[in-house]
Amino acid sequence: MAEDNRTPLRVRFELRRRELRVVEHHLLTPHMLRLVLSGDLEGFQSLGFDDHVKLLFSDPQGGETPIMRDYTPRAFDVGKGRLTLDFALHEPAGPATQWALQAKIGDRLHIGGPRGSQVWPDVFDHYLLIGDETALPAIGRRLETAPAGQAITVLAMVENAAERQTWTTKADADIRWLYRAEADDVLSAIDALTLPEDILVWVAGEAQWARTVRTHLHDKGFNPKGIKAAGYWLKGEPGAHASFD
Template identity: 40%
Template sequence: MFIKEHQFERVRFELQQRPVEVLKVDHTSEGFVTVTFTGPLLAQFNSLSFDDHIKFIFTNSQGETVRRDYTPRSFDTASRELAIEFALHAHGDASDWARNAKPGDQAIIAGPKSSRIIPKGFDWHLLIADSSSLPAVARRLEELPLEADVIALIQIEQENDRREFDRSTARVIRWGDSHQSLIDMIKEMSLPEGEGFSWVAGEHTFVLQVRDVLLEQGQPKELMKAAAYWKKGETNFHEKI
């Protein structure tokens, strides 16, 4: 039986496609670019959960329409400004678009269809991410109270993609340079006492491995969310596991 305050809530939205325009581009680090969009139809935009997904629709260099899933990094209702953080992979239509984005560029934002709100009042929160889901973790860390007990294990492609988060004695943030390094960290740790929630996202095989380790350690599947943001050898892949 779960504590009432730990129950999840699903909020559904009317699905809309919203034309947007690039307002500004910030180079977050060598491997990430944050693009801020604006547009009048963003007045009705909603994103209530840190791991919501929108469909980012754009035109690539060959003139083809491309659709990719992204997490809203932040949204300012008053100014109608929506930020998306892009990981700059060596190859990829979305990475190329973001790398070359400039104010005035056009795109379309569709969704999110819904938000599954994960309560903030758990005894502890475990966040496990590779670089593809780092923006979602960054948003979650910003939204959680500083006094919330959080363990974040994050894999990055290059050392200078580390970033500073608000610090507190209740937060443990560890960085790894490979999927295996994060798996090793998880195997070496013991889950904290109390009722906690584990969230993991990243490459498909990696997420499956992490989920299995957490289940072996006694994490209830009802208190865990695992999602594959990408899969080696495939494009435009997203799957809840």
């Protein structure tokens, strides 16, 4: 698959700008809005559960460069020309969240990408997925597409129990919800797990939080090569993200 069977396969795609229209609107939880978009998806490819597309918004100041925000292709069907995106609704709402909150059936959205995919092999004994609300689209997609019997543990940090989602999976999944409102601590939740050595850990969420989780995993002796951590947003900074590995 790659140079050894523990490294991800990286694939590049032609970048294309697409115009889509909102065709479905579902509030999954009080703060998670699902929009299904329809349009020409010819050539659209997304092989990795944590791929992202760029949502393009025109600059209110009139600048030529669009404002861009990253979102996970939660599900897609190229034949039917359908793409599903899940928006974690947050305050202060930036351009992406504002657009999603106001989106009506028929509204237009321009997207670009994914520019590429990173595909992790299905050879690890165990997969640990740790994330906040912004990571739930990737985690949900991973669970829904995982092979039967694959051992997956999820630590999902959300505001409160109303933000829990239900996923269908063939994997042997242990899904643990953590609540910010109840001061649940992700590091203690990691310490409470019994895990095999051959593990791939994926972490995504607020950048400082994801960095703390990654440092904790390093300190506990997890193999750094088996940790993929990313900041999906940065408190106080619009449009920010960070990849640590």
